[in-house]
Amino acid sequence: MGITVGFDLDMTLIDPRPGMIAVMKVLSEQSGVPLDGEYFAAHLGPPLEQGLAACGAPEDRIDELITRYRALYPEIVVAQTVALPGAEAALQAARADGGRTVVVTGKYGPNAALHVREHGFDVDVLVGELWAAGKAQTLIDNNAVAYVGDHVGDVVGALAAGAIPVGVVTGPCSREDLLAAGAAVVFDSLEEFPAWLEANSGALRERVRPVPAPAPTA
Template identity: 70%
Template sequence: MGITVGFDLDMTLIDPRPGMVAAMNALGAEAGLPLDGEHFAANLGPPLDDALRGFEAPEERIPGLVDRFRALYPELVVPITVALPGAAEALRAVRAAGGRTLVVTGKYGPNAQLHVDALGLEVDELVGELWSTRKAEALLAHDARVYVGDHAGDVRGALAAGATPVGVATGPCDRTLLLSEGAEVVFDSLTEFPDWFERTFAGSVVP
């Protein structure tokens, strides 16, 4: 059996930024709070409750705001989200080599699954609501040997799990930052992933 490769979702496999802008701005308008959708969408990665704290949302309102954002999400975000270049091909490369694909994301799992289904992405397992080093929980549970992500938090999660950290410079963290965090390799986009995977891991067998 080939190896399991983990992937982050937002700004690694998909680009949800237009919908994220719309959803956060709609939430702010409903709640009467100065929530900045553009800023939120440009800094995807950390958990939603942390983002809301960054906008100085009252702590006691955060659980309700999170619930409402999740409710708005299927209608406002999913329909206008696109797959990033090379995403489908990267997933197919792993499966063609006999491997398994795993998405580990900080996003609410049911909404993450809506994206996977809507875009027809070939994902074997999906685990939501894990961020940074906590992603190691899912990576270890599924014996993932590689984890691919766009954020420094993704690199930290891979390292915490003993997986090969692969960066992709399509999100808020640039190549220099991803390398400084410990990424073994950083791609400009996932279009570079299949060749690298073939050279590095194809034919690997899990004992």
């Protein structure tokens, strides 16, 4: 029986920071709003509106800036984004023996899909615009037994779903941050994930919830 593993996207599977800095520069020039793109790129994770506010966007311009940011994103960010070390191997390991992969991200869904296609990631389900505990229902619906992410918000989402929180320190949060939030294990990179998955495959399979049989028809 295969298992389902969930993954975050930004700074877990991909590193979009150079493109993020570039798109924020263009957004700032076009809108006339001074925006700190370096700060924005260094603190990826929370929803876009929070990220824009944190780097200088006035509240009354947030909706306008989000619309323009999402329009600029495909041309500027996607081509400058790289896969993080071990990302493809981690996805392949999760899909071995009938397993499934679910990417649950705070990123706007259509732009997240562009990254998945660009890198040829083997993903069964992709859901965007979810953050922290808001990720839990998607993980529950897909029977995910573990969720891998770089942010304490990802740990919160995994715990809310009853999935094992797996941390990776490729994003803004330290090992200590992730462990304090409740991560069961923390890796330096996803290159360590396949060996952990193999070593714990039996225990993970025991966490798979039985799927209820369909009700009999009259």
